Structure formats: structure tokens, C-alpha cells
Amino acid sequence: MPHAEQPAAPAHNTTVEPVLVVQHLEVGIAGKTVVRDVDFSLPPRASLAVIGPNGAGKTLLLQSLLGLIPSRGNIRWRTGANLGYVPQRVETDARLPLRAGELLHAKAKIQRLPESDVRAAVDWAGLGPLLEQRVGTLSSGQFQRMLIAFALSGSPEVLLVDEPTASLDELVEEHIFELLEKARRERGMTIILVSHDLTLVRGTASHVLCLGGGKAWFGTAEEMLVPEVLERVYSHPLEFHSHDLEGKA
């Protein structure tokens, strides 16, 4: 696992304008509320991990932050904040006649991005040799790198990433996280990452948003990644996670 330096952003710096303020957010699906009373604010260059058990509403929360699904409450991005999104999974027809390069250029044309911007994102993600390949023929890791390059083109201030390694082997997973951490460190980006991997969260996140049982808890990584909080979030004693954390503490 990558061991990132802790983000420079202070946890409760009131002089810096937050990049995101969320108040009384309530998200759900098919008319059913999944999580309510989500309140937090995020300073620039922070690394927020969203954790919780399956079905806790992590992906829904991310989609509501992006405005992809309706929600109640307030979501206020800093004016002009440019967002990049890496979805958990994209179901693509293997026969879709679309090259990776064509996908990136479609975004560039829609957002009127300069060619140099796309090239920088491609270089960043090491996607160069794959640009001529059809998206349906890319391996899971290559596909994920393409999605990251897609999100990074346009130089977003905030990158929202939904479980980027759900279907990847450990080696590729490590590479993807290194890429994300490098983006945060070198590009000064704010990262919001949904993840199941508490070891990774401990190593990279400055802030943690825990979702579970319809409730939400927010704090710094030090405040949230303790057995008492995690057991409340996951509603059962966390043998694996507690052990995992003790090992890293």
C-alpha cells in the first residue's frame, strides 16, 4: 500500500474557504432515504475518505455531490470549482467501436479543453500506448487508468473517486492509489474517495466521512479511525478492521 504524506490542509482552518460545504444532506433511492443529516465542510487539498458497510449510501452520496441524482439539503461547492469523476464501474459493450483516445477527445471537445490538457492527463495516467485501443478490450486496470485520465483532463480541483479498485488485483490497485495520491500531492487537488479499504484510508485520508445505519459521522482521520467509531458505523465488532488499524497505528 502506498504510504502518503499527510495532506497539508489543516483540519479546522477557518481562514481558508472550504472547497465544499454540505448541510443537512439527505440522499436516497426509489423514494427511500438511505442516509440523512450529512454535515461537513472540506478544506482545499484535503483527502476525504467515505467509508461504511455495503448499502450505506456511499455511492449515492458521491452521485448527489456531483448532482447526478436529486437530494435534499445543501451542497455548496466553491464558486468555479471544477470536478472530475471516476465512477466505480462502467458497463461497456465490448463491441462498442470507441477508442480510448476518442473518448478523451470527446470530453475535450465538449469542455473545449486544449489538446495539451488531454495530453498531460494521458501522460499522467500512462495511457499513451493504449489510446488506439478500443475501450472494450482494455484490462480492468487499463480501463481504470483511462477513467482517471478522463477525470484528470480539464485539470479539476476536486476528484471524486468511487471505489476505484473494486475489481482490480492488488498490484494494479496499488498503482491506481499511487496515481491518485500523486494527483493530490503534485496537482494540489482535493480528493473525495469512496473506499472499503481501511488500511488505505488510514494511509491517505486527512478526513473521514462514515456512513452507516442511515447516519453520518465526520471528522479527521485520527478522530474517526478508532475502533469505537468504526464499530458503531459497521454495527458489529470489527475484528478484521480493528486488527488492521492496530497494525498500522
Add this chain to the structure above:
Amino acid sequence: MSLNASQAYEFGAAVLVAVAAGLVGGFALLKRMSLASDVLSHLALPGIGIALVFQLNPVLGAASTLLVGTVLVWGLEKKTGLATEGVIGVVFAASLAIGALITPKEALEEALFGQLQPLTLMGFLAASSAAIAITTVLLLRKDSLVLALFSPGLASSTGVNVSRVNLEFLLLFSFTILVCLKFLGALLAGALLMIPAATGQRLATGMKSFLQFSVLTSIVSVVAGLMIASRMPRLPSSGPVIVLAAAATFILVTVFAPKRA
């Protein structure tokens, strides 16, 4: 082969319509709209029938029912998601039945299979302008359509209004069907959109080449069909010959072209 003025109009308009059909059909195929193409083309039939009964321009009648049908399909797709297929099947059959009942017998064959009458200058200008408009709008929307095809969520996060893009595409699609009706009729109009696109997919290495091959196959099918039909004066309509030319191209490509990944 020398062409008189009306034949030149017919060929000129047909080529422009083929370009529009190749592009629109390409995206329609990728959006898995083959069934919808049949439904929409058949929706023109009751419109033609009603227009003939009330002695109005059949194109206006076809346009009216196509517009209603397009909005209906879009609304169903948006509201019910996957449940549209069954409803589409019902709309398809009902439209054909209503059209067959209403349309006067002597006009039914022409409405179903297209006509082989000379194209006037006005007809040429109308069909050509429509085809150029469709092609232009589609090329302007191409990137949004590509993103929406790849992932609606990702497209939305990029600032694409996916619902609006889908409606715009359906309207373009219906407009293309309307323009194709003259050459192919309600029963076969959908085929000119789907078969060249299917051929293009066999040859394509990427989106650009897919659309290029789809357009090329569409032009070849229409021109070959019209040329063959013009040499067979006993044929009531050029539509079936154009579709057969498209099908023959697909078979040739399937048999002889190298298989793509």
C-alpha cells in the same frame, strides 16, 4: 448513364439522405434502437393514411404521428427504463394496423414501400435541406452522444444533459425516417438506418471509422438500389431494391472482411 433533371434530383437528394441515414443509423445501432426504428417508421403510416383521407400532404401527416411517437418512446424510456420493449412492440403492431385500415388501398403500397416517381426541384430542395440539417446537428452533437453512449453518469458529470441529448437524438432519428419515407416507405425506412450501420460495425476500428463506413455503405446501397430500380421499369418502388443492396453489402462484408475485435 445520362440522367435527366428529375433523376439527377433523385440521386442528389438520395446521396444526402444516405449520409444522414448512415450517421443517425450508426448511433441508433449503438443505442440498440433497431426495434425503435421499426416502431417509429411504422408510426408514419397512420399519419399518411389520415392525411390522405383528409386530402392533406402525406408528409405532414407522417411528420405529426412520428413526432407524437418519438415523444412517446422518449417518455417511456425515461419513465419506465427497461419496460419499454413490450410497449414498443404494442405501438409497432397497433400503428401498422391503424395505418393499414385508414390508408386508401391504392396509396398503401406506396406508403409501405416508397415510390419511384420523379423528384421535383421542390422535393429535391426539401429532402436535401432536411438531410443537410440532420447531418449538421448530428455532427455537432456527436461528442455528447459518444459520452452518453459510453456512460450516462460520466457524461452528466462532464456537463452533458443526457436526457436532452437522448430526446434530440430521437427527434433527429424520426426526422431521418421521415426523409427516408419517400425512397423506402414506412416498412423499409428503418432498414436504411440499421443495415449500413451494422456493416460499418463489422469494419470499424473506432468511432470515426465506424461512422465513415456506415455512411459509405449507406451511399453505396442507395445509389446502387436507385440505379438498379431505374433499369427495371416494372418495379413499383425502389425501396426493396435499396434495402436488398444494403443487405448484400452487409453479407459481402461479413463473409470477406477481416474480423475485428
